[in-house]
Amino acid sequence: MTxxxxxxxxxFRVGFAGIVAYRAEMTIWILTATLPLIMLALWNxxxxxxxxxxxxxxxxxxxxxxxxxxxxLTSVWLVWEMNYEIRSGxxxxxxxxxxxxxxxxxxxxxxxxxxxSVILTPLLAALLLWRPELWKTPAPTxxxxxxxxLALAWSINFLVQAVFASFSFWVDKTDGLxxxxxxxxSLLSGYIAPLDTFPDWARQIxxxxxxxxxxxxxxxxxxxxxxxxxxxxxxGLQVFWVVVLATVLAVLWRAGIRRYGAFGA
Amino acid sequence: MIEARALRKVFRVPxxxxxxxxxxxxxxxxRTRDVVAVDGIxxxxxxxxxxxxxGPNGAGKTTTLKxxxxxxxxxxxxCQVAGYRPQDRAPDFLRAVTLVMGQKQQLMWDLPATETFLxxxxxxxxxxxxxxxxxEELVALLELGPxxxxxVRTLSLGERMRCELAAALLHRPRVLFLDEPTIGLDVExxxxxxxxxxxxxxxxxxxxxxxxxxxxxxxxxxxxIVIIDLGVLRFDGSINELQLRxxxxxRIVVRGDGQALAGLEFTPDGSGGWQRTVLASAVNPVxxxxxxxxxxxxxxxxxxxxxxxxxxxxxxxxxxRSAG
Numbered sequence: 001m002t003x004x005x006x007x008x009x010x011x012f013r014v015g016f017a018g019i020v021a022y023r024a025e026m027t028i029w030i031l032t033a034t035l036p037l038i039m040l041a042l043w044n045x046x047x048x049x050x051x052x053x054x055x056x057x058x059x060x061x062x063x064x065x066x067x068x069x070x071x072x073l074t075s076v077w078l079v080w081e082m083n084y085e086i087r088s089g090x091x092x093x094x095x096x097x098x099x100x101x102x103x104x105x106x107x108x109x110x111x112x113x114x115x116x117s118v119i120l121t122p123l124l125a126a127l128l129l130w131r132p133e134l135w136k137t138p139a140p141t142x143x144x145x146x147x148x149x150l151a152l153a154w155s156i157n158f159l160v161q162a163v164f165a166s167f168s169f170w171v172d173k174t175d176g177l178x179x180x181x182x183x184x185x186s187l188l189s190g191y192i193a194p195l196d197t198f199p200d201w202a203r204q205i206x207x208x209x210x211x212x213x214x215x216x217x218x219x220x221x222x223x224x225x226x227x228x229x230x231x232x233x234x235x236g237l238q239v240f241w242v243v244v245l246a247t248v249l250a251v252l253w254r255a256g257i258r259r260y261g262a263f264g265a
Numbered sequence: 266m267i268e269a270r271a272l273r274k275v276f277r278v279p280x281x282x283x284x285x286x287x288x289x290x291x292x293x294x295x296r297t298r299d300v301v302a303v304d305g306i307x308x309x310x311x312x313x314x315x316x317x318x319x320g321p322n323g324a325g326k327t328t329t330l331k332x333x334x335x336x337x338x339x340x341x342x343x344c345q346v347a348g349y350r351p352q353d354r355a356p357d358f359l360r361a362v363t364l365v366m367g368q369k370q371q372l373m374w375d376l377p378a379t380e381t382f383l384x385x386x387x388x389x390x391x392x393x394x395x396x397x398x399x400x401e402e403l404v405a406l407l408e409l410g411p412x413x414x415x416x417v418r419t420l421s422l423g424e425r426m427r428c429e430l431a432a433a434l435l436h437r438p439r440v441l442f443l444d445e446p447t448i449g450l451d452v453e454x455x456x457x458x459x460x461x462x463x464x465x466x467x468x469x470x471x472x473x474x475x476x477x478x479x480x481x482x483x484x485x486x487x488x489x490i491v492i493i494d495l496g497v498l499r500f501d502g503s504i505n506e507l508q509l510r511x512x513x514x515x516r517i518v519v520r521g522d523g524q525a526l527a528g529l530e531f532t533p534d535g536s537g538g539w540q541r542t543v544l545a546s547a548v549n550p551v552x553x554x555x556x557x558x559x560x561x562x563x564x565x566x567x568x569x570x571x572x573x574x575x576x577x578x579x580x581x582x583x584x585x586r587s588a589g
Contacts, residue, residue, distance in 0.1 A: 007390060013383065
């Protein structure tokens with residue numbers, strides 16, 4: 001563990017150099033992920049008729065502004081990266097290093113966060129200048145809880161994609177399979193619509209699934225749609241999903257690596 | 266340093282008939298076939314040895330290397346490298362070995378090689394001062410200075426391969442697995458790589474296991490040759506022993522008037538001379554006849570080129586296999 005801690009500054013430095021090398025591609029990629037802004041405009045029009053599921057126009061705009069931020073800060077592309085590296089044999093290079101490949105992947109993904117923040121800051125600042133009423137200062141406890149919840153949301157995203165990518169040890173391509181998951185996630189995580197727009201019975205089930213902990217929960221905490229006291233058990237649920245997914249991943253990885261063909265490398 | 270006992274690797278590969286019908290059939294019933302890549306190899310390599318691991322394409326060389334570096338789990342048998350079971354991939358094992366693949370690279374394509382060196386320092390948890398010393402040594406030996414800070418994608422193949430070697434040796438591994446390290450390189454760079462590997466082995470006492478199709482690599486670097494074909498070990502010994510066993514003939518080269526050699530089955534050797542390979546027992550009669558016809562000719566008698574010996578060795582191995 002101390003070896004990993006010692007390695008992190010250099011890993012971040014090199015990883016960031018990589019992100020900077022691909023800055024144009026990365027910027028375009030970030031800017032194209034603007035579905036929350038489209039949803040903002042759409043729901044804004046709907047809420048003009050009157051509050052939707054308790055959200056008025058300002059609240060719905062704040063919800064999707066927070067969604068844009070959380071989505072960007074929890075975004076990972078592991079399923080495509082790992083899938084390619086397993087199939088092409090490039091994973092071998094990671095396997096030959098004394099640091100676990102999944103930790104190497106995690107660092108590769110995390111280093112994009114500061115870069116994303118740099119791109120996002122002016123975008124969100126412009127939004128707040130245009131509509132200052134969207135800003136609502138969260139309580140200090142909410143801020144702390146948001147940071148924890150955001151880190152856990154990132155972890156769940158990473159682990160889910162690692163689980164799907166691990167299937168590549170057995171089948172040729174798993175990104176199609178992940179597409180099915182992604183469709184479910186878009187609908188059930190709060191990405192397209194807040195969970196409050198679902199019937200109450202459905203909402204009670206949905207908050208128990210991992211999707212909500214991947215996006216909806218940190219969004220609700222940041223936008224002050226949930227009180228810190230009510231959010232705490234759900235953060236606990238995020239921890240639960242992290243443990244479950246990490247266990248599943250450990251089993252899959254252990255079995256998968258025995259099947260790894262190291263083809264072409 | 267390396268011990269392999271009855272090492273075996275079987276790949277299960279999917280099979281599909283061509284065309285739409287084949288595709289549909291493969292959905293309903295997935296057909297697979299077992300391919301034996303390595304079939305019970307026994308191998309012992311002492312610390313500091315340099316061995317050439319040879320065989321035709323598909324012989325099982327790279328699969329063996331991948332098992333010895335822990336990338337592949339053996340289907341059966343066992344192996345130990347530097348005191349570790351490779352497939353456990355213990356961090357100390359990974360610090361003790363390196364694998365350089367001529368056709369695959371670890372360098373980051375759009376960044377200078379120095380960034381990969383820095384990355385490896387972090388991943389191998391290397392002491393900063395020691396890492397700096399090693400980098401300086403490798404930069405000097407491999408003459409990397411002029412292009413060290415250029416993005417890897419802008420380097421020539423030779424420059425890239427030298428950076429690749431440096432990146433692979435930063436942690437000063439005790440065992441070097443080199444899989445066709447000179448493939449595609451020009452003659453001068455090939456010689457640089459060979460000189461470097463030899464110097465590194467002699468200076469640091471590292472064990473070197475080399476696969477190559479280039480016999481110059483083998484003659485320059487390997488003290489011992491191991492031949493594998495169809496997954497089975499066919500020969501293990503020195504180059505001299507290989508010549509004795511498979512090089513049954515001697516090569517006679519004559520520099521002189523080719524017309525005078527008519528009827529003696531000499532063929533052009535490609536450099537203005539005439540050559541013929543004969544059994545050792547036939548050398549004297551042929552030489553006497555040549556000198557009778559061309560008393561002032563320049564005549565040399567040598568072992569046949571290693572390529573010829575290996576072709577014979579591979580062919581014999583395949584015959585044994587089909588007979589067995």
